[in-house]
Amino acid sequence: MDKNILILGAGFLQKPAIEAAKKIGCRAVVVDANEGAVCVGLADRFERIDLKDKEGIYEFAKKLQKEGGLAAIFTAGTDFSSSVSYAGEKLGLACHSYEAACNASGKVRMRKKFSEAGVPSPKFFGITKKESELDFVKKCVRELGFPCVVKPVDNMGGRGCRMIRSEDEAEDALQTALASSRTENAILEEYMDGDEYSIDALICDGAMTITGFADRHIFFPPYFIETGHTMPTAISDAKKNELIAVFALAAKALGLSCGAAKADIKYTEKGPMIGETAARLSGGFMSGWTYPYASHCNLTEQALLIACGKKPSFLEAHRKRIPFTPPPSCGNCRAPYELYELPCVDASAERAWISIPGIVKEVSGLDAARSVPFVKDVFPRSGAGDAVVFPHNNVQKCGNVISSSPSCKDSIAAAEKAVSEIVLRLEPCVPETDAFFADAEAAASKSCTAENRTADKTAEAQSLVQKAEVNSLCFPPDAYGAASAAVESEDASARSSPAVSGVIPKGVRVSDCVPRVLRRLYESDERDWNHRSFAESCALFDELCPDHPDLDAKKFWRAGLRGGVQGMLYFADTIDRVNTGF
Helix, strand or coil, X not given: CCCEEEEECCCHHHHHHHHHHHHCCCEEEEEECCCCCCCHHXXXXXXXXXXXXXXXXXXXXHHHHHHCCEEEEXXXXXXXXXXXXXXXXXXXXXXXXXXXXXXXXXXXXXXXHHHHHCXXXXXXXXXXXXXXXXXXXXXXXXXXXXXXXXXXXXXXXXCCCEEECXXXXXXXXXXXXXXXXXXXXXXXXXXXXXXXXXXXXXXXXXXXXXEEXXXXXXXXXXXXXXXXXXXCCXXXXXXXXXXXXXXXXXXXXXXXXXXXXXXXXXXXXXXXEEEEXXXXXXXXXXXXXXXXXXXXXXXXXXXXXXXXXXXXXXXXXXXXXXXXXXXXXXXXXXXXXXEEECCCCCEEEEEEECCCCEEEEEEECHHHHHXXXXXXXXXXXXXXXXXXXXXXXXXXXXXXXXXXXXXXHHHHHHHHHHHHHXXXXXXXXXXXXXXXXXXXXXXXXXXXXHHXXXXXXXXXXXXXXXXXXXXXXXXXXXXXXXXXXXXXHHHHHCCCCCCCCCEECCCCXXXXXXXXXXXXXXXXXXXCCCCCEHHHHHHHHHHHCCCCCCEEHHHHHHHHHHHHHHHHHHHHHHHHHHCCCX
């Protein structure tokens, strides 16, 4: 086979598609609006075309077909499966219909299809820019109940997506979602409470083959930040089959018939509920890395064979038939496809590392992360000089680790150990970083003021619980939230002799200076967002900053509780630079 395969997107997540196209003997022709995209150099031919420009993509594809043959049009990990189908359908290539791809691209249109077909999914309201008056929005969120969720209808990676926990949060959340939409449209929907899963599948000749079923690990409300995923899933076979059945019904409701499909789905107290279904393979390292490691199947290659109108030979030789077992919420319904699964034979885990806000001065620990047994890949996204934030969406993370081994336990441990080795040391005296700590100081001051009004132990205990609850609602959260509340509680209850005071002398190991109030945390296995225990954060500080200046103990430990080892380093570097208060 020596024809062209047109691949939409030249980002890192499209690398498996470019490599797979060449592996099956085709020329990888890649289009992207960004001439500097990371995988442009891997293409046999690159053309600058915006992926939203479906007419431009069609005209270029038609030209390729006339010049030297066009075997397929393909994308993975982008929002533009509808552009693939628009051009592919016109040129007679194997693909989902354009109508089906559009059904799977706009969230309101998708929800309507689910509702019409009786597929379990959240109640929703579509909101346009013109309909975004506050009174109307508040009416919608009251009807949905709290919490509810707002999303742009046509974006991925969690951009513009967040939880709304009260009427006061509704307007700002909606305006962010509208601004994140290419068409200035958003969707308000019920919040689905339950564990979340990602499922990939390939659909061909009336059969749906499950090609990856992963547990998603999502944290940091009011946003939905996926800190990683793990496969195979830990869910029971019975619930897994129910989730697959609902995914199959959802894909059929959208009209997906030839190509990839991807679901985000939850198992709630009402049973499975579909979040979204896309007409493409997943992004986020699942289809291109973790599933191939766990299954020994090059999933992108098999998907490309289907797009080329050929049989996915490895898939068909190794897949196993699975039952169609819909939950009671679906009523009596027939299987929409013959169902198969190509199961995992090993395990794989992906974990992200994240940062507090600031400017990266240096990154350490990458080699140590790569040397952890069972770690396959370490992909840094942020380096020296880059601005970083505590993520509001899934494209603001700082890097990813992927591991694989025969067991889930070892894969998870390896990925999390590797992440814990990596430290982003920030430039001192940066306003955004100062603000991150100032917010915590303001919250602490308010809680102390409130506690001053109470005198008995019962009130103090109640205040500690309340502060822990406040931290769970606060964004960004503290690295070690419960301990931070404990320090403030003890200081407030012993104002004449604070729980933490004095100075950590210059160059002295902070691991040897942990105050009594933090000993339980130091000896515990509580972890921050980068999987580091408090003891490990202290040890990393001692390794990376052995010649620190004199440190105000209370401010230093507060910085550590708020920002982990990054907070400790920033405090030491900042006072070393300016020799003033923090």
